Amino acid sequence: MKINKWILLIGLCAVNFCLGQNNSIKKPLKDIITATELKFNVKFSYAFDDVSDVVIEQPSPDYNLEQTIAYLNSKTLLNFKILDSRYITVSVIEKNISICGWVVASENNEPLLGASVVVNNSNKGIITNDNGKFQLNDVPLNATITISYLGFKNLQIPAKYFFSETHTCKQLVLTENKEELNQVLITKFLTTGFQKLLDGSTVLNTQSFGILPGLTDPDILQSIQTLPGVESINESIANINVRGGTNDQNLMLWDGIKMYHSGHFFGLISAYNPNLTSKVVVTKNGTSSEFSDGVSSTINMYTKNELTGKFSGGAGANLISADVFLEIPVSKKLELHVSGRRSITDVFKTPTYTNYFDRSFQDSDIKTTNESVENQTTTSNFIFYDYTAKVLFDLNENHKFRANVIGINNNLDYYERVVDNGESDSKSSNLSQENIGFGGQWMAQWNSKFKTHFTAYYSRYNVDAEDYSIETDQLLTQKNEVLETGFKLNSHYKLSDYLSLLNGYQFNETGILNETTVTKPVYDRTKKDVLLNHALFTEATYKQEGTFFRIGARANYFQKFNKLLIEPRLNLRQKVTSRFALKVEGEFKNQSATQIIDFQDDFLGVENRRWILANEKNSTDPTDRNIPISVSKQGSFGLEYHQNNLNIEATGFYKVVEGITASNQGFYNNFQYLNAIGDYTVKGLEFLVNKTSNSYSAWVSYTYSINDYTFETFTPSVFPNNADIRHSVSIGFNYDILENLKISLGGVWRTGQPYTAPVEGNETVQSGNSTFVNYDTPNSRNLDEIKRLDASLSYKFNIYQSINASLKLGVINLTNAKNIINRYYKVNPNDSTTAIQVNNTSLNLTPNVSFRVYF
Template sequence: MLNKYTLFFISYLLTVSMVFSQNSSDKLPLSSLLLTLEKSYDIKFSYSDNDVKNIFIPKPKEGISIENLISYLNKETFLQFKTLDNRYVTVSFLNKYISVCGSVLDANSLEPLFLTSVKVNGYKLGTTTNSKGLFYLKNVPVNATLTISFISFKTKIITAKELFSTHCKEVFLEEETEELSEIIMPKFLTAGLHKNADGSTVLDTEKFGILPGLIEPDILKTIKILPGVESINESISNINVRGGTNDQNLVLWDGIKMYHSGHFFGLISAYNPYLTKKISVTKNGTSSAFSDGVSSTIKMETSNKITNKLSGGGGFNLLSADAFVQVPIKKNLEVHISARRSFTDVINTPTYNNYFSRSFQNNSISSSAVNNTESKFYFYDYSFKFLYDVNYNHAIRANFIHIKNNLDYQEKYTTNTTTIEENSTLKQENLGANITWQANWDSKFSSNVSLFFSDYKINSSDYNKDSDQYQTQFNNVLETEIKVDTKYEFSDILHFTNGLVLNEIGVKNTTTVNAPTFSKTDKNVLLKSAFYSEIKYHKKNTYARFGVRTNYFDKFTKFVVEPRINIRQQLNTEVSIKLEGEFKNQTTAQKIDFEDNFLGIEKRRWILSDDKNTPIIKSKQASFGAAYSKNKLYVDITGFYKKADGITAVNQGFYNNTQTLNSIGNYEVKGVEFLVNKQTDKISTWLSYTYAKNNYTFDIFNPTTFANSLDITHSLSAAFNYNFTKFLKVSFGGVLRSGKPYTTPIVGNETIESGNRTIVNYNNPNQEKLDNFFRLDLSGSYDFNFSEAIKSTVRIGFTNLTDKNNTIDSYYVVDETSENNVRRVNNYSLPFTPNLSFRINF
C-alpha cells in the first residue's frame, strides 16, 4: 500500500505536469521565452528580472523577422522593446495603459463578493464587481495601484501589473471584526468559546460545542462558567460579575441596550441563540466606546453579512419551540428573522413543572395545593434584521426585537356556599430597534452612525375579593441614543477611534390602589452626552488599547471623565501578561422592594439617578494577570480590585430595619481568578476557582462595614467534555461555592412595632451565611444529517443530578402562630430537572 508521502509526491508530479503542459500549449513565461529567442535570433535582450516577472504570453510564430518579433512583443506586453542595433534589444516600462481584471472572493467562504469597490489610486478611475465577483478596467496606468474594498472586509491594495492577465486573478478579502481583537485561543473550554487579545471571551453560537446541563447555546447561561461570574440565585437575570449586581451589567443586542434578559423570570435567556452569531463578555478594560455597566459589558451580535443564500433552522425543547431563517431578497438585500414561543400554557412537561415551582415559590401563585388555582404562563421573543448594501462603500442595517413574559392566574376560594375569585396578571417585555449606517470613505477612514431605542415595561394587576381592593403596579424605561463613531487606520497595526454619543433615558414608576384610593407616580428624565477617543496598537506580541470617555449630564451640569487601559504582552511563545483598568459610571439601577413588588414574583424595578438620593454610580477597577499556554494546556491567573461608589441600600437586596432609608454607600471587592484548561483531540477538561472578599460600607448602619449580599468567598467549578466520535459528545461538571450572606432577627426580640404594624426586628445585616451550594450537571449531544444540506442535532441535559435542596435565599416574616412570632422562609434552587432538544438546520 502506498504511504501518504508517496501519494503526495505523485500528486505533486501530476499537478506540475498538468500546469506545465497547459502553459506550454497556451502561454510561456516571458523570462524563459526571451532566453530562447536570444539563441534563435542571436540577439541580446537587456532587462530587469522584476520587469518580466509573472508575465506569460503566447509563443510567437517561428521564422518571423526580428522587426515583426519586436512588434509582436510590444503588442502582447505592457513593456517597450527597442532595437539599439542588429544585436541588442532594450526592455523597459512605457508610461502607457493596460487592461486589468480580477475576481474578488470571500477568503473564508470563497463566495464572490458582489458590488466590491475597485479604485485606481490617484486617478478618477474605478468600478465595482458583478454578481460573480468579477471586475474589468481598461486604460489603467501600468505603474498604478488599485484599492479593493468591501464593507465589513479588510481593504487590500494591489498593483496593476499583478492584475494584467487574460485570466482574471483571484483576490481574497478577509472579513474584518471592528470591535473584537485577534483571537489568541481558538478553542477555550469548549468549541465555540474563544479568548481574545483584549481579554474578552467570545461565544460563537454557530460553532458551540457542549457544556454540562445545557441543551442549547443559551447565551447568558454559558457565560456563567467563566471565572468571576456568578449567579447568586442561579438565575440568568441575576448575573453577578466580580461581586456586582445584575443591573451593573451593560447588555447590548446588536447595539440596543436591553433592560430585560430572562424568560421564566430569569431561568432562560431571552435571546434566541440561533440567530445571535457572537457574544463577547468584557469584565475590565472596556473600550471607551461603551459606558454604563460598571461591572461588565455583554455584547451580542447577529450576522452582519449578506450571504445570498437561503438558510435557517428550527427546533424544540420541553419548554418552547423556535425557528429562524435568512432570506436573500436581492443581491444586496437580505432579511433575517427569528421567533420563539413557549407552549407552557398548553402542555405541562416535567421541565415546566420544576421551572414553575422554582420561579413562583413562596407567593400566592404557589398556593395551588390549598386553593383552586388556574394559571397560564407563556413567553415569546422574535426579531428582524434587514441588511442592505447601498453600494460598495455604504451599508445600512436595521434591527428589531421584542421579548415578553406573560402570566395570568385565577384563584378561587369557597366559603360555605360563596365562591370568591381573584384574578391577577403580570406582564414583562422589552422592545428594541436600531438602525446603522456603515461607511468606508477610503482605504483608511470609516464611520458608523447608529440610532436605537429601547422600551422596557413591567406591569401587574391584582384583585383581592376579600378586601374588594384592586392594585396595579407599573415600571417603564424608555431610552434613545444616537452615536457617531469614526475610525482611522494609520496602518494595519495602529488604529485611532473617536465618537460622539447623545442619550436620553426616561424612567416611570406608578402604583395605584382603589380602596382606599391611592395613586403614586414618579417620572424622571435624564439627558447625557459623551465624547470618546481611543487608540489601539497591535503588532505581533503586543496589544495595547488606551482610551478616555468624557460624559456630560445636562440635568446635573456635571462632567465625568473615564480613562480606560488594556495591555497584553506576550513574553515568549508560552507566557503572556495582561494589565486592565477602567473608570465607569451608570445612571440607572434596580430598586429591590420586598413590599411594593410585582405579585411577590418580581421584586425589582428600574430607577434613575437624581444625583442626590440616587447618585450616579461610579466604579474604579484594576486587574493584573498572567497566562501560560503550551501543548493545549492553558493556565490563567488574574488578581482584581473593584470599588463602586454611589450605591443605595434599596438596590442591594438585604433585609434590615433601615433598608428603606436614604442610605448611600459603596462596595469594595478584592479577589483572584484561576483557570486551568487541558485539551486533546477528544477531551476538554477544566477547573475554575475564584476567591473574593466583598464588603459594603454604609455610614448609616452599625457596623458601617459588613459583608456584601453577593459575597461568595469561594467558588469552584469543574467540567469534563468527551467526544466519543465526531457526532457523539458528552459533558459532565459541577459547581461548589460558599453560601450567600443573610440576616437573622435579634434573638429574644424578634419583632417590634412600627406604627400600627408589627415587623421583623432584624439584627445587623449579613452576619450569617447559608450552607454551601453544590450542583452536578450532565448533558449529551448527537449530530446526524438527513441529507448533505439538512443537518440535525439531538441533545439531552440533566440539571442538579443529585437533586440537592440548595438554599439560595432566606428571610423572615411575622407569623404569630410560630415560635417567637417569626417564621423563616427559604427559597430553593432548581431540583433535578431533565430537558431535551431537537434541531434541524439547512
C-alpha cells in the first residue's frame, strides 16, 4: 500500500513537472493560434506574414479564451481583438521601437567596424562602431533593416526581429562574399564612406559619406583630392594631378562609359551628381588589366546597381544649384533611377556664385559689368545642368540587364554693346560645353564558378564657340568634338575560394574633330582623325590569409598604325605580422587621346584645351603636330601599419611617362609655340597617418616628389615640370558632436607652382613686326606657398516618419588667403620693351549652404 502511494506521488510529480516544462516550451505563434481555434471553437483573422516569424511560450492550458488573448497581447507586438463569440482579429501594432545589435564576420566572429545599418525606404541609418555595435531609435515596427559591408553578402532583417522583452541586443552574422577577392582593408579611411581595398585603391561610398572640410555635398572629384598624391595645382577639379600627371591622363569612367569632361563652372564643381552614385574607385598604380587609356590614374564611378523594390528619392539645393533624384520601382523585375541638377544662378545670384564666376573667368575675354569701360556695357549669362537615367531589369537571378544615360552641359552667353558717336554696335558670343553618354550592360551568372559581364557604350563630347569682334567685324567659330563607341566582354572564372581568373576583350573606335573658321580674312581649317583599338587582357587574383596577389597583362593593337603594345600589371600585398604589411605595385599603360593647350585658338579665353588623337607621325599635313601614343611605366613599394584603428602608410613611387608633347603641357615660356616630343619622370614618397574611432577621425598626409621634363630638342633639355610640387601637406579632423551633428576642419599647405620669368633688363624681343616676351630659364622660379583652411558643419534630422533632411554649411578658404596659383607675362601694350606680370588667384573666402530632403 505504501509502495502504491509512492508510485502515485512520483507520477503526480512527473506530470506536474512535464506540464511545467510544456508551459515553458516555445512554439510558433501560428501553431498556438490553430490550437486555440480548436480548443475554443473560434476563428482568427490575420495576415500570414504578420505571424510567420513569431515564436513565444505557449499559454497555460488552464486559461480561458479571454486570458489566452490577454496573454498573446502581452507576449507579441500584435493586437488580438475579440469581435464576438466567434471571430478574433489580429493586426500589427503601429509603433516605433529601438533596435540594437552587433555585426560580426561569419568566419572568425570578429566585429565589423563601419558596417552600414540602414532602415529601408528612409534616410535613417548608422555605421557600426569599433566593436561592431549599433543602436537606432524610433524605427517603425514594420520596417526592414539592411546591413551591408563591402566584401560580404547583404543581410535583410525585419525590425520586429529585434523586439525583446529584455531589450537585449542581437548578434548579426555577415557571410563573406567569396567572389569578392579584392576586399576591404580599412573600413573607415579619413572619413565615413572612404574605404581602402586590399589592392591599394580607395573607395568612396557616397551613400554613407560623412563630411570633409569645405564640402557641403560629397563632390566626387573634390573628395578624392584628400588622398595623398592627388591634388590640383590650380584648385580645379578639371585639372586633377595624380602623382605629377596632367588631368587628361586620368581615365574617367561612369558605369563603364568613358567621359571626356569632368566639371561645371569650367572646373570648379564636379559634373557628376553624387546622389545616384553608389561608389567611386580611385586607383593610382597596380591597376587591373581590364583598364588602360589613362597613364596616371583610373577614376571609376558606379551608380546603384541593385533593385530596391521601394520608391525613394530626394531633393536639395545650395547657393549654386538645385537637384532631385528618384528611384522608381516599375515591377518586381524593373526599376528606374533618375536624377537632374541645374544651376540657379541665372535666377538668383549669390555671393558664392560671384566668387566662382570671378575665379573661373578672371583671365578670359568675359567681362562683368563692374569691369565696363567707357561707352561699353557687357552682360554675361552662365548656366549648367546635368542629368542621369538608369533602367535596371533582372530577367532572373542569373541574368541582369542595365541601360543608362548621362548628360553634362555648360553654356555661357556673353553680350557686349559699344556706343561711339551716337551709334551703337553690339555683339554676342557663346560657349557651349557638353558630354553625353549612353551605356548598356549584361551581367550573366552561368554557374557557380563562371560569370560574364558585357558592356557597350557611346560617348560624345563637344566644345563649340562663336565670338564676334565689333572692331574687326570678324566672326570666329571653333569646335572640338570627340565621338567614341566601344564594348568590353569580361569573363570571370572561380577556380577556388582563393583564386579567380579574369579574361576579356575590348574594342574602341575614337574619332576627334577640330575645326576653326574665320570670316575676315576668310580662313577655314578642319581636321578629323579616327583610331581603332583592340585589346585582349587576362589576370589572376589570389587571396588567402595575409596574402593578396594579382598579376595580369594587356595586349593593345592599334589598327591604324599596325602597332602592338604589351602592358604587364602587378599588385602584391603581403602581411608580415598582425600589424605590418608590405605592398608592391607596378604597371605599364598607354593613352592615345590627349589634350593640347592652344593659346592661339582658345574658346573665349575660358577653355583652351582641345582633345586630339595620336597620329604616330603618319600625317601628310606638314602643319600637323606629331602626336605619339603616350606610354607610362610605374612602380611603387610601400609599408603599412594597422593597430587599434591607427593607420600609417608610407609609399615610394617612380613613374616615367613618354610621348608627351610640348603643346600638351601649356608652357608659359619660350617653348610656348614650339612642337616637340618629350617625357617626364616623377619620383617621390607619400606618407599618411590616420586615426579613427566611432566619433572622430584625424589625419595628416605628406607628399614629396621631384618631377622633371626631358625634351631633347630644347635648351635646356631637362627642367622642372609645371606640376612639380615638391612638398604638399594635408591635415583634417572630423568630430561627431552629436549623433546627427558633425564638424570637419582641415587645411592644405604646399609649395608654389614653378613659373618662368622674363630676362631682367631684356624683357621682350622683336621678331619681324611681332614682339614677344623674352623668357628666362624655364620653370626656374616658384610661386609663393599655398595655404588654405576649410571647414564644414553637418546636421541631419527627421521631418516626418520616413522623411529625413540634412543641413550643411561649408566654407572654402576660411582665412581668405590670397593664393597665387598661376603666373605668366605678356607684352606691355603701352611700352613694348617691358612685360606685364599676370597673376591668377585662387578662390576667395567662399561659403556655401545646402539643404536636402530624403524620402
